Amino acid sequence: MLSITALSRSYGGVFAVRDVSLVVGQGELRGIIGPNGAGKSTLMNLISGQTQPLRGSIHFDGARLERIPTHRRARLGIAIVFQGARLFRGMTVLENVMVGATSITQSGAFAAALRLPAQRREEHHIRERAVAALARVGLSDWADRPADSLPLGQQRRVQVARALAGAPKLLLLDEPASGLRAAERRDLSDLIAQLHGEGMTIVLIEHDVAMVMKLATRIAVLDLGQVIADGTPEEVRSNQRVIDAYLGTEVSRAHS
């Protein structure tokens, strides 16, 4: 489904992502871990189109992604939950989530100006999808609040709902659990498992290694922009390079 080949991106001569090759199969839940600055977010941004690669290629469902602009990648079924909040200021929680359905709807300014019947039907459909997505992340009671008035944990969930409103085929999650409390983490983890169970392909970046180990079918480990390991959670856990570069303390903590 997603196939990345020899992908590189540098900032000011320093490689953030270097010669990365990665395959994510249909319905897979792919974990990506690695220390701070390893290039995880850069890789996500390359897939969703926020930045362009220096070299290499990205194939998604048979299409070459590199030359496709971000909004068209969304229409192909790629959604991203950013590491920061990145909500739309001045809009309510519900409106934020409704924007997420842009990628699966059509109507334009002209139809809206005249309130054509097809536009009104679509508007109704968008609202229903957004309400359902909000219910899924447990934010129904917050629908009419200004999005930027929410605490950080809730803002992250708004982002997840926004991504879900577009019914993505590929969901990119960049540290969705950071800044969440334990109970919120459990809910999020359950939701991700559920989405995976429904057949959604997911790429999950997390510093919460226990969570990734539990959820992911395969895990890639990035360090200094390069893939240093790629395999099942068990394989990665016992890989000496991974333990040296990143896991060391984290795994021993998770097992004690």
Place this chain on the structure above:
Amino acid sequence: MNPSMKRAIPTAVVALIAILIPLFLNDKTVYVQTVLSAVVVVGLSLFMGYAGQASLGQGAFVAVGALTVAVSTVSFNVPPLIALIAAPVTSAGLAYVLGLPLLRLRGHYLAFGTLAVLLLVGALMGGVPILGGGAGIVGIPSLGIGSLVVTGQLFFAYLALAVLAVTMVVSRNVISSRFGRGVRAVAGSESAAASSGVPVLRTKLAVFALAGGCAGLVGGITAFFIPYVSAESFPPSMSFTYVIMAVIGGLGTLWGGVVGAVVVSVLVQALNTISNIPGTPPIVGLILQYAAYAIILILFLLYMPRGLWPTVGDAVKRRLAKRVKRSQTDYSDQHA
């Protein structure tokens, strides 16, 4: 009475007052100009307030709309009604084409870019013969179809009002739609908007063209109203007036645009009256106007940065909410 009808009452009252005012005015020029500038400002508010962009060049699109009418009717004998329709189309088209390079700029750079367009259009109007070249274009025919010709200020007053009403309704419909949410999303986070499927540049272009179209229509109507088009009758300073109207009324609200246009027009009229007192040199009026702009702009940015409409509106809402709460507590006290 259902809530949506209740909410329509203030709008209906405002509309009624707006309809009645011109009947009591001998000279309706200021009224027509105020209502028309409100149309420009509502368009500008879509672009600046909702899409989060900046334009110091709206006056250029007004001038282009006026030129479209003047040149096409006087030099090419185009029927007035066709010329009037061509005005917003030309301005919107020009905005779109200029937007292609300009809207890749952000913030101050975009403001300077639109300012350059404004100065360029002004220079062309002042220098190119077919565009009036200094002398201006006279002899614009009256608005009408065939032999049926309308004249008189009252017609223009109601034409302007009708255009404002349609602009408001269309803008409201657009803002609360899929497209409009995309516009507001672009103002919030371009990267998140794009990855939700919003075509960022195309959305900005569409709003810029829409705002340009509003300005062009106003220019076209003005050309028939005055009826004379020259560089002096569309001075670049009007562009700043539009921005000031939008900021004072409240960016990101449609009614704010109308409130801003009315407040600033009344203020300018008051200053004109002062400077028309016999014995004052003619330059005083202009100096007073610019000084007033500077002072109110600074005061608003310091003390009411959101503008009149949102600030006053929220205060009223809070008042009402408090009163409802109080009556509810009274009720529970009695029944406790």
